[in-house]
Amino acid sequence: GGPDFWPYLPLLQALRSWYEYDGDARVVPALTAFLRYMNAQGPGAFNQSWVSVRWGDGLDTVYWLYNRTQDAFLLDLADKI
Incomplete structure (x- = not known):
């Protein structure tokens, strides 16, 4: 397993909106x-619970952040998702 990331995805969106x-x-x-x-x-951690079918909610934020920072690890994360 690993941590359940689903509860954090709406928070990431909220921070981005803020x-x-x-x-x-x-x-x-x-x-x-x-x-x-x-x-x-x-x-x-990427294929368990509700997050396994809701990654699109987080993928958008990953690319949004990449477009601002150009941090290469974000592209690795996008591939994992």
Whole structure:
């Protein structure tokens, strides 16, 4: 297994929306750190529970962040998802 990421996907969307509204400089580093944590998980974390059929909700945020940071690990995460 691994952690269940489904509860976090709506939160990632909320943080992204807040950033787009307010430009809060804390959001991009926070999203980067959390997505780096996700990327460090084994394959079991990506195919369990409800998240296994809802990854599209998170994939959008992964690419959104990549377009702002160009962090290569985000492309690896997108492949895992």
